[in-house]
Amino acid sequence: MEHFNQHAVMPLANHDEQAAENFCRHLAIKLASEVRPVLAEIYESQVQPEFVKKHGRKPDHREIAIEMRKIPEARFWYRLRTDNQDRMYYVSGSMIERQASGISEKAKMLSGKLGSLTLNPSVNMPRYLTEVDIHRKPGGYHAESRVGDVTAGAQYDRTIAVHNMGSQGENNDDPACSIAAWVIDTHPNLKPRRILDMGCTIGNNTLPYKTAFPDAEMHAIDVSSPALRYAHARACDLGVDVHFHQMNAEKTDFEDGSFDLIVSRILLHETSKTALPKIIRECHRLLSPRGLMLHCDAPQFDSLTPYQASLRDWDTTCNNEPFMATLYTISLEQLYAQCGFEITKTFCHSIPGIFIREHSIDGNATPGFSPEYFFTGAQK
Numbered sequence: 001m002e003h004f005n006q007h008a009v010m011p012l013a014n015h016d017e018q019a020a021e022n023f024c025r026h027l028a029i030k031l032a033s034e035v036r037p038v039l040a041e042i043y044e045s046q047v048q049p050e051f052v053k054k055h056g057r058k059p060d061h062r063e064i065a066i067e068m069r070k071i072p073e074a075r076f077w078y079r080l081r082t083d084n085q086d087r088m089y090y091v092s093g094s095m096i097e098r099q100a101s102g103i104s105e106k107a108k109m110l111s112g113k114l115g116s117l118t119l120n121p122s123v124n125m126p127r128y129l130t131e132v133d134i135h136r137k138p139g140g141y142h143a144e145s146r147v148g149d150v151t152a153g154a155q156y157d158r159t160i161a162v163h164n165m166g167s168q169g170e171n172n173d174d175p176a177c178s179i180a181a182w183v184i185d186t187h188p189n190l191k192p193r194r195i196l197d198m199g200c201t202i203g204n205n206t207l208p209y210k211t212a213f214p215d216a217e218m219h220a221i222d223v224s225s226p227a228l229r230y231a232h233a234r235a236c237d238l239g240v241d242v243h244f245h246q247m248n249a250e251k252t253d254f255e256d257g258s259f260d261l262i263v264s265r266i267l268l269h270e271t272s273k274t275a276l277p278k279i280i281r282e283c284h285r286l287l288s289p290r291g292l293m294l295h296c297d298a299p300q301f302d303s304l305t306p307y308q309a310s311l312r313d314w315d316t317t318c319n320n321e322p323f324m325a326t327l328y329t330i331s332l333e334q335l336y337a338q339c340g341f342e343i344t345k346t347f348c349h350s351i352p353g354i355f356i357r358e359h360s361i362d363g364n365a366t367p368g369f370s371p372e373y374f375f376t377g378a379q380k
Contacts (some may be wrong), residue, residue: 007237009107014095017095024091047071061307062325082136088159095158108233117232118244121225132320152226153234154230175353178355179263180208180212190292194261197262199221201231209261223246261291262293265297269321269323284339300331300348313325333347347378351373353373
C-alpha cells in the first residue's frame with residue numbers, strides 16, 4: 001500500500017519494487033517495536049548493574065552506547081538496521097534509475113509554472129556533506145549523473161515516504177504544518193512579508209509555511225541542485241508558489257533584515273561545529289526586527305534519559321551523521337545568544353503533531369517515532 005501523495009514527479013513502484021519497499025518497512029517496524037525493547041531490558045538488567053559495580057556510578061549516554069555495542073543482541077540490531085537502510089536505497093535507486101529520464105522530463109515540463117528556481121554552479125559543497133554519504137545514501141543528496149538531474153531529490157522523496165510510513169501525512173509535511181500552526185497561535189501579530197526555509201531539500205516542509213501565510217513571499221535554499229530541481233517541480237505540481245535558490249545557509253546572498261520568519265527542519269545536525277554558528281549568525285543578519293527564527297530537529301540530550309540519548313549512536317556511527325551526537329549536547333539557547341540574539345528571547349518547545357494527533361498514529365508505525373516535534377528558536 002502506498003503511504004504518500006502521487007504528485008507528478010514522485011517515482012512510481014512496480015509490483016516487485018513495492019513488495020521490496022514493504023519488506024523494508026516491516027523489518028524496520030520489527031526492529032523498532034520488538035528488538036529494541038529487548039535491548040532496553042538487557043541494559044537495565046545486565047549492562048547498567050555491571051557498569052555501576054565496576055565504576056561506582058551510572059554510565060552516560062556515550063558509555064552506554066560503547067557497552068551496548070559489546071552485547072551480541074545489540075550488534076545484531078545494528079547490523080540488521082544498517083543492512084535495511086542500504087537495502088532501502090538499493091530498492092529506491094533501482095526504481096528511480098528505471099524511470100529517471102521520464103521523471104526529469106516531467107520536472108522540466110513543470111518548471112517555471114509557479115515561483116522560481118535559481119541555481120548557482122559556483123556554490124561550494126560543504127565538506128561535512130562530501131566527506132561521508134549522509135544517511136548512507138550513495139553519493140549523498142547532491143551528486144549529479146546527468147544534465148538536469150533530479151534523481152537525488154526523487155530518492156529523498158521516496159525514501160522518507162518509506163521511512164515515515166504515512167505517520168507525517170501523505171506529503172510528509174506534518175512537522176511544518178504543526179509548527180506553522182504554533183506560530184500563528186503564539187505570535188498572532190506576526191504577519192511575515194517574506195519567509196525563508198534553510199536546507200529545504202525537496203520542499204516537503206517548505207510548502208506548509210506558504211499555505212499558512214499565503215500573503216508571504218516564500219523562499220527556500222539548499223546546496224543540492226538535484227534536490228532543488230525536484231523541489232521546484234514538486235511545488236509547481238502541488239500548486240504552491242515558492243522561490244528556490246541554490247545557496248549555503250552559512251552565507252546567503254539575501255540582504256540584511258529581509259525576512260520576518262526563518263525556519264529549518266532537520267538541518268542543524270547535518271552541519272558541523274564550525275558551520276553551525278555561521279548559520280545562526282546568518283539568521284540573525286537576515287531577520288527583520290522582531291523577526292522569528294525556528295529550527296526543528298530531534299530533542300537535545302538533556303531532555304532525554306541517558307539510555308534514550310544513547311539510541312542515537314546508530315545514527316552517528318552507522319548512518320553517517322557524525323555531528324548529531326555533538327549538536328544534541330550543545331545548549332542552543334546559549335549559542336543563539338552568542339550569535340546576537342538576546343538570551344531572554346530564545347526558547348525551546350515540543351508540540352504534538354497535528355496529523356499524528358488527528359489520526360491517532362500508532363507509536364510503532366515508524367522507526368524512531370515521536371508524537372511530538374522539538375524545535376528551538378529566538379526572536380530578534
